[in-house]
Amino acid sequence: MTVTRFWLIRHAMVDETARARLYGTMDVALCEAALLEQAPTYRALARCLPHPAAWRVSPLSRTHRTAEAIFAAGYPRLEPVVDPALIEQNLGDWQGLAHAALPARLTLPAHAFWPLGGQERPPGGEAIADVIERAGAALERLAGVHAGQDVIAITHGGTIRAAVAHALGIGPDNALHLAIGNLSLTRLERHADAWRVVCVNAQPEQ
Numbered sequence: 094m095t096v097t098r099f100w101l102i103r104h105a106m107v108d109e110t111a112r113a114r115l116y117g118t119m120d121v122a123l124c125e126a127a128l129l130e131q132a133p134t135y136r137a138l139a140r141c142l143p144h145p146a147a148w149r150v151s152p153l154s155r156t157h158r159t160a161e162a163i164f165a166a167g168y169p170r171l172e173p174v175v176d177p178a179l180i181e182q183n184l185g186d187w188q189g190l191a192h193a194a195l196p197a198r199l200t201l202p203a204h205a206f207w208p209l210g211g212q213e214r215p216p217g218g219e220a221i222a223d224v225i226e227r228a229g230a231a232l233e234r235l236a237g238v239h240a241g242q243d244v245i246a247i248t249h250g251g252t253i254r255a256a257v258a259h260a261l262g263i264g265p266d267n268a269l270h271l272a273i274g275n276l277s278l279t280r281l282e283r284h285a286d287a288w289r290v291v292c293v294n295a296q297p298e299q
Contacts, residue, residue, distance in 0.1 A: 097236040099281040100142055100245045101253045104155040105131065105162065106275045114191055115208065117184035117218070120153050127275075128162060134276050135166035137297035141278075146243035148173035149235070151180045156247040159276070163247075173247070178231035181249035184209075185218025204269045211265025221251065221265040228252050229259030236283035253279050260288035 105128060106112075111121035142163070150156040150173040157173070164170040187195060192208065201210040207221075214220040219227075235244050250273040258268035260281050272294050273279065280291035 095241045095285060097240055097283040098143070098243045099232065099235075099256070099283070100146070100243065101256060101279040101281065102138065102159070102163075102245070102247050103250050103253055103273050103275055103277055103279075104153075104159040104247055107155060114189055115184050115187055115195065117188045118153065118181050119188050121155065123155050123158050128158075131276060132166070133299045134297060135162045137299045138163050138276070138278070139167035141297050142168060142245055143243040144169055146245045147235075147239045149176045149179060149244065149246040149248075151175070151248050151252070152177055153180060153249075156249070160247045176231060176235075176246070178227055178234075179246055179248040179252055182221060182224045182251040183215075183218040185215035187215040187218065204266060206272075207269040211267075211269055221255065221268060224251055224255040225258045225265055225268065228255035232256055232259060232281070232283070256281060257290060257293055260290050 106124045107116065108122045108124050148160065148171060150160055152175055160173050187198060195208050196203065199209065199213060201213045204210050209215070209221070211221045214223065253273045254268045254271045257271055257279060258265065274294055274296075277294045278297055279293045279295070282289040282291060
């Protein structure tokens with residue numbers, strides 16, 4: 094049986110000033126202090142990730158820098174392919190807003206674990222439902238291109254939730270109940286006729 098194995102890693106923590114706002118697809122900086130403090134996590138990822146593998150990153154620099162940190166920690170260095178379909182949820186006109194400014198703009202109830210409900214589509218942006226469609230199509234495409242191989246993707250919390258939702262066939266509001274921490278590992282497998290979820294939000298053993 095041909096099985097394509099996906100290793101999805103959420104990028105490192107972004108800078109504190111960026112976290113104060115809705116940043117979505119904005120290209121924000123990583124937290125330099127966290128990069129140093131989490132050196133053991135990068136070493137653990139470098140040890141546990143498969144080699145060889147096809148590497149993908151989103152267009153945003155925070156995924157590129159996270160990949161670089163894993164290479165610096167011991168994973169054999171290569172040049173990841175940039176895949177625009179793996180980018181974070183686009184929050185449209187709401188990107189850059191302070192969190193406190195968002196509730197007055199919502200047209201649907203907020204989610205308990207996300208500033209927006211799963212069907213809320215910001216002006217000029219995406220709903221989580223849209224991200225599930227986009228990320229799901231990307232996974233199916235990559236599973237075809239890299240059938241039977243390992244695919245490592247450094248991507249975003251919203252994108253990983255969407256990928257798991259696609260694999261499980263669950264809706265956007267259910268997807269938002271998934272916790273996806275920075276530098277966590279989520280593993281999916283594409284079998285011939287079905288997806289399998291191996292783990293979600295796992296912390297690599299140090």
